[in-house]
Amino acid sequence: MTEAQALIYLAGALVIGLGAVGAAIGVGILGGKFLEGGARQPELIPMLRTQFFVVMGLVDAVPMIGVGIGMYILFATGA
Template identity: 55%
Template sequence: METTQFLAMIQAYTSIGIGLIIGLGALGACIGIGIMCASFLEGAARQPEMIPQLQAKVFLLLGLIDASFIIGVGLAMMFAFANPLLSVVTK
């Protein structure tokens, strides 16, 4: 196959991978945040005096969950705009 065909295949498979990275990352983050916030609301309803301690932990975990998704988006953007796989074909 020609070089242009290899480049097109790499770009096509990379774009599928980018969609999976962002889509599954968003899905996992949304499910995790939903489960965590539901548990926070249940805990707050059972013991209202614990709300300040629980709320601090919820906000910390929200940031960590979102950070993992943002790292995935950053990796996907690296593959979208500076794909290291394309340099292998040109050699």
């Protein structure tokens, strides 16, 4: 394995791993704010729940895109 191939594998792993870590932190913060908002105004929980799941889906899309880019880096560059 050459040094260039090793760097390509490292780049792909970083794209996939850091995207997942960032999304996990984002969903954790989002869930905490959801619970905080529900505790402050319980009558808004149905509306907050809908918005929570929509935004959580958007946040979870980031690691999926990162996996796609990481796979492209790993396999399309001929590593």
